[in-house]
Amino acid sequence: MKRVSVVFLGSFQHYSTLVAEALVKNDSIKVVGVVTTPPQPAGRKKVLTKTHIHEWAERQRLPVVTPQTLDSASLRQLVSSFNTKVDLFVVAGYRNKLPKIWLEYPRLGAYNLHQSLLPKYRGTNPAEWAILTGEAETGVSLIRMTERFDAGPIIGQRSFAIAPNDTRESLYEKLYQTGGELTAEILPLLEVQHLKGKVQPRLSPTRYARRLARHDGFIDWLTIVKARRGGLTIQDFTNNQLLNYLIDDSISQAGIEPVNDFLVKLIERAVRALYGYPYLWTVVETKKGQKRLRILAVQIEGGKLKLNRVQIEGQQAARFNQIKNLISA
Known part of the structure; x- marks a missing residue:
């Protein structure tokens, strides 16, 4: 050949x-x-x-x-x-x-x-x-x-x-x-061989997988706090355009029940999907002022979000309970 x-x-x-x-x-x-x-x-x-x-x-x-x-x-x-x-x-x-x-x-x-x-x-x-x-x-x-x-x-x-x-x-x-x-x-x-291939339909059954930007990874710290305690609602995601978009899409397709469990799973998926870039990130209050916090790894226990590994601006990645100078945890 x-x-x-x-x-x-x-x-x-x-x-x-x-x-x-x-x-x-x-x-x-x-x-x-x-x-x-x-x-x-x-x-x-x-x-x-x-x-x-x-x-x-x-x-x-x-x-x-x-x-x-x-x-x-x-x-x-x-x-x-x-x-x-x-x-x-x-x-x-x-x-x-x-x-x-x-x-x-x-x-x-x-x-x-x-x-x-x-x-x-x-x-x-x-x-x-x-x-x-x-x-x-x-x-x-x-x-x-x-x-x-x-x-x-x-x-x-x-x-x-x-x-x-x-x-x-x-x-x-x-x-x-x-x-x-x-x-x-x-x-x-x-x-x-003359491989013609399978012609694709003009329309895709899914949304367009657009390029994700840094702002797509932002999530309000208060949303994370609530996810750790349980009781999330859709209104907790108004400041995150990407996750709001995914919530709206899920509701329109099949509905979501129970709401808290779905939203916690969505955060967990976002942590994995955005790992490396742009990361799921938030802003927290520390003794040295506001700092950006990357969320690197989480798990779900009993419908609540557990932060495993994070990285705060100016520090090495560490377990969440090892982060220094954090005020609002």
Whole structure:
């Protein structure tokens, strides 16, 4: 079987690299180059830092291009840098949307590995939204890319259960590992089989998995206090747009009963879904003034929320009962 030549596009922390590693291990696939985002300032000193996949590609002695924009000029740069015919573009966690001129360039097309069971959870943060909404399972979808975002024909899928303790980070680890295996299995078949794929419905059965921002993680400290004591009501969430949105969605779909138990479970899911970024966070009163508090791990006991691990601004992560200078606990 002829080896298919692949240009890999990715930029999502180390997760994109998991897929690239699976591809290079397959003897029927030849990764000929990597496209990623340009180095960005990182850390307190704002040192220009390459993406994880960029550093990996250099260790593999693969050519790398980092276009600021994707247009005809950057495509010509890619063709010149890689100096070989390209059968496939494979995208996994790449920040930028590919324009039509890029989608049409590879001989066998451009394919995207999406971290949900499409058509569910189209969008940037599918793992977070799957946890937030209480899904029992999730998975990955390999699609042929079209100009419409996350809407192309589904070439292959693989599903698995979401564990009760899965966080955003652990779930993405599983998704990209599983996705790498699936993609490595399917790509060689594209050379010998005409895989049309399954056409997606235009509408998704779920809300759009939009990118989550820092403000999405905020929750009022008084809501946390009440969750620890029991007796939460919907009105306790008026200051959190994200959780309010999820509450409204649940009520409209199936109703919630008992209310307190549902709301405590929602907070617990939010802690796991937002772990790593933007975190579920609040503001507390301390002897040194107001401080931001990240909630890192919780559990539910008898319908009440127990704070296990937190991190207060200026301190190391610790068990909640070890936090110093806290006034309102």
